[in-house]
Amino acid sequence: xxxxxxxxxxxxxxxxxxxxxxxxxxxxxxxxxxxxxxxxxxxxxxxxxxxxxxxxxxxxxxxxxxxxxxxxxxxxxxxxxxxxxxxxxxxxxxxxxxxxxxxxxxxxxxxxxxxxxxxxxxxxxxxxxxxxxxxxxxxxxxxxxxxxxxxxxxxxxxxxxxxxxxxxxxxxxxxxxxxxxxxxxxxxxxxxxxxxxxxxxxxxxxxxxxxxxxxxxxxxxxxxxxxxxxxxxxxxxxxxxxxxxxxxxxxxxxxxxxxxxxxxxxxxxxxxxxxxxxxxxxxxxxxxxxxxxxxxxxxxxxxxxxxxxxxxxxxxxxxxxxxxxxxxxxxxxxxxxxxxxxxxxxxxxxxxxxxxxxxxxxxxxxxxxxxxxxxxxxxxxxxxxx
Numbered sequence: 550x551x552x553x554x555x556x557x558x559x560x561x562x563x564x565x566x567x568x569x570x571x572x573x574x575x576x577x578x579x580x581x582x583x584x585x586x587x588x589x590x591x592x593x594x595x596x597x598x599x600x601x602x603x604x605x606x607x608x609x610x611x612x613x614x615x616x617x618x619x620x621x622x623x624x625x626x627x628x629x630x631x632x633x634x635x636x637x638x639x640x641x642x643x644x645x646x647x648x649x650x651x652x653x654x655x656x657x658x659x660x661x662x663x664x665x666x667x668x669x670x671x672x673x674x675x676x677x678x679x680x681x682x683x684x685x686x687x688x689x690x691x692x693x694x695x696x697x698x699x700x701x702x703x704x705x706x707x708x709x710x711x712x713x714x715x716x717x718x719x720x721x722x723x724x725x726x727x728x729x730x731x732x733x734x735x736x737x738x739x740x741x742x743x744x745x746x747x748x749x750x751x752x753x754x755x756x757x758x759x760x761x762x763x764x765x766x767x768x769x770x771x772x773x774x775x776x777x778x779x780x781x782x783x784x785x786x787x788x789x790x791x792x793x794x795x796x797x798x799x800x801x802x803x804x805x806x807x808x809x810x811x812x813x814x815x816x817x818x819x820x821x822x823x824x825x826x827x828x829x830x831x832x833x834x835x836x837x838x839x840x841x842x843x844x845x846x847x848x849x850x851x852x853x854x855x856x857x858x859x860x861x862x863x864x865x866x867x868x869x870x871x872x873x874x875x876x877x878x879x880x881x882x883x884x885x886x887x888x889x890x891x892x893x894x895x896x897x898x899x900x901x902x903x904x905x906x907x908x909x910x911x912x913x914x915x916x917x918x919x920x921x922x923x924x925x926x927x928x929x930x931x932x933x934x935x
Contacts, residue, residue, distance in 0.1 A: 572599050572601075572602040572603070572658045572659055573602070573603050573605075573655065573656065573657050573658045573659075574595065574599065574602045574603065574604050574605065574657065574658065574659045574660075574661070575605050575607060575652070575655075575657045575659070575660040575661070575678060575680060576588070576592070576595075576604060576605070576606045576607065576623070576660075576661050576663060577607050577609075577660060577661065577662045577663065577671065577674065577675060577678075578606065578607065578608045578609070578613045578614065578663045579608070579609045579613070579662065579663070579666065579668075579670075579671050579674075580613075580663065580664075580665055580666070580898075581612075581613065581846060582612050582613060582615065582616060582827070582846035582849070582850075583845065583846040583848070583849040583870065584613075584663060584664070584665070584712065585608070585613050585614070585615075585616045585617065585663070586616045586733050586734070586735055586846070586849040586850065586852075586853055587664075587711075587712040587713050587716065587733065587849060587870070587873065588663045588664075588716050589616065589617065589622060589733055589734035589735075589853075590713055590716070590717060590729060590730065590731045590732070590733070590734075591661075591663075591713075591716040591717050591719060591720065592604070592606075592617065592622040592623065592734075593622060593729050593730060593734070594717060594720055594726065594727055594729040595661075595720070596621075596622060597727050597729055598720065598723065598727050603624050603625075604622070604623045604624050604625075605623070605624065605625045605626075605627060605655075605657075606622075606623040606625070606626045606627070607626075607627045607628075607629060607652075608626070608627075608628050608629070609628075609629050609630070610628070610630060611628050611630065612827070612846075613628075614626040614627075614628060615827050615828065616734070616735045616736065616850075616853075617734075617736060618736065619736050619738060620734070620736035622734065622736075627652075629645070629648055629674075649674075649677050649678065652678045652679075653677075653678060653679045656679075657678060657679070657680035657681075658680060658681055658682065659680055659681070659682045659683075659684065660675050660678055660680035660682075660683050660684065661684045661685075661719055662675055662683075662684070662685040662686075662700070663716060664686055664706075664712055664715045664716050664719070664892075665686075665712070665715075665891065665892035666685050666686055666892070667686075667688045667690060667695050667697075667891065667892035667893075667895075667896050668695060668892075668896055668898070669694065669695050669696040669896070671685070672685065672695060672696040672697050672698075672699045672700050673696050673699060675699065675700055676696075676699035676700070682701065682702055682722075683699070683700040683701050683702060684700070684702045684703075684704070684719055684722045685697065685700045685702070685703055685704075685719075686703060686704055686705070686706045686715070686719070686892075687703035687704060687705050687706060688706055688892060688893065689893070690894075690895070690896055694896055695896050702722045704718050704719050704721050704722055705718075706892075706893065708868070708893045709868060710868070710869075711868060711869060711870075711871065711873060712869050712870055713731060713733070713873050714731075715869075717729075717731070731873075732853075732873075732874075733849060733852045733853040733873055733874075734853055735831050735849075735850050735853035735854065736828075737828050737831050737832045737835070738828070741828045741829050741831065741832040742832050742835075744825075744829045744832060745829065745832035745833045745835065745836055746836075748823075748825075748829075748833060749833070749836060752821060754796055754821070757795070757796045758793065758794070758795040758796065758838055759795065759796055759797075759798055759836065759837045759838050760789055760793070760795050760796070760797050760798070760837065760838060760839050760840075760841060760921075761797075761798050761800060761833075761834050761837035761839070761840040761841070761842075761851065761856070762782060762785075762786070762797055762798065762799050762800065762820070762840070762841045762842065763799075763800045763801075763840070763841075763842040763843060763845055763847040763848065764776065764777075764779055764782050764799060764801070764809070764843070765801065765802065765805065765843070765845065774863065774864055774888075774900050774909075775843050775844050775845070775863050775864060775865055775900070775909075776843050776863075776909070777843055777861045777863070777909050777912060777917075778909065778910065779812055780812075780816070781912075781913075781914050781917075782812075783812050783813065783815070783816035783818055784816065784914045785841070785914050785917055785918060786799075786813075786816070786818040786820055787816060787817070787818050788914065788918050789918075789921075790818060790819070793922075795838070796820075796821060797818075797820040797821070798820065798821045798822075798823050798833065798837060799820045799821070799822050799823065800823045800830055800833075800834070800847055801822055801823065801824050802824065803824045806822055806824050809822055810822065827850075830847070830850070831850045831853070831854055834847070834850055834851050834854050834856055835854035835855070835856060837851075837856050838856075838857070839856065839857045839858070839859065839921065839924070840856050840857070840858045840859070841858075841859045841861070841917065841921060842858065842859075842860055842861070843860075843861050843862075843863075844860060844861075844862050844863070844865040844870055848860055848872060849872070849873075851872075852872045852873055852874045852876075852877070855874075855876070856876075857876040857877065857924065858872045858874070858876065858877040858878070859877070859878050859880065859917065859920050859921050859924060860872050860877060860878070860879045860880070861880050861881075861909070861912060861917060862879055862880065862881040862908075863881075863882075863908040863909035864888040864889050864900050864908055864909075865889055866889055867879060867881060878920045878921075878923075878924045880912055880916055880917050880920050881908070881912070882907065882908045882909070882911040882912055884907075884908075884911065888900050888901060888908075
């Protein structure tokens with residue numbers, strides 16, 4: 550028996566649940582909406598392996614818990630709204646300490662920090678919560694820099710794995726990883742489905758061929774460098790409207806609506822702009838024939854909704870975050886390597902591009918259109934029309 554296996558055997562003997570029938574389990578999601586979605590197969594596996602466990606899902610932003618909110622994958626969702634620029638705001642420190650104190654009182658048996666997690670705050674927070682067993686990934690960066698020594702169970706990372714499989718490997722901390730459905734999941738309700746139906750019906754789009762688009766990506770940590778030029782999206786919309794006779798739905802934040810309207814006017818295109826909350830947006834994406842998107846949370850939502858995806862990749866790790874489905878095409882400039890060093894080579898999530906975004910600037914409208922056409926823009930034949 551290896552030292553690794555002996556340590557876990559001792560842990561279960563000490564905690565008194567060698568039969569693994571019950572645990573008070575905390576999942577810490579700290580890296581984004583897309584990252585939460587890519588963790589859902591692991592939640593499914595945890596449910597299968599520990600059917601009697603109480604699973605609490607904790608996000609450091611409200612958006613991070615939305616994919617699993619209302620689902621049977623978790624028993625409870627909590628939000629610890631962490632903002633880096635207010636970390637040392639003493640007016641908020643007391644409230645945060647009380648939040649952590651209340652979590653400590655729950656006496657979690659296990660905490661699991663979702664991938665990627667190579668940041669000091671994630672490890673410090675897991676330690677503060679005080680679960681007996683604290684599971685995370687092992688990174689080659691200094692444990693002093695990321696405070697990973699505060700976690701007591703670490704699973705090796707593999708830079709050749711997709712984030713979905715990286716997360717599933719965390720279950721090695723509990724023995725054999727169970728066979729599980731690895732498809733992505735995003736919870737929507739019947740009310741969200743009804744909203745989507747009415748949204749399209751009011752615009753006479755229920756029987757139309759629909760192409761969803763997401764022009765954006767998070768603006769945090771310079772993630773806007775992951776955006777294909779908006780002018781290219783506008784030109785792509787023009788070709789779709791002329792040649793495919795399809796309607797384009799642009800999914801957007803409300804504060805970007807005016808900018809998109811001006812872009813549409815400039816290029817004489819007429820997309821439908823969708824500025825709805827995430828669950829209603831997901832229900833509409835479910836009814837699209839295909840989704841065209843940058844590497845973003847909405848791209849992963851489309852995968853979870855089983856909508857075919859044409860993904861445009863720039864500085865992101867394609868191996869890590871490509872659409873986790875066989876119903877996808879990825880358009881990428883092969884001449885440019887990823888500028889994103891996190892989490893394997895750096896503890897900084899910020900993307901620093903020193904090549905003036907040639908990875909995205911070099912991808913032409915024709916390339917994306919051809920992938921869309923060859924892939925089959927209307928491949929999703931089971932779209933609901935009633």
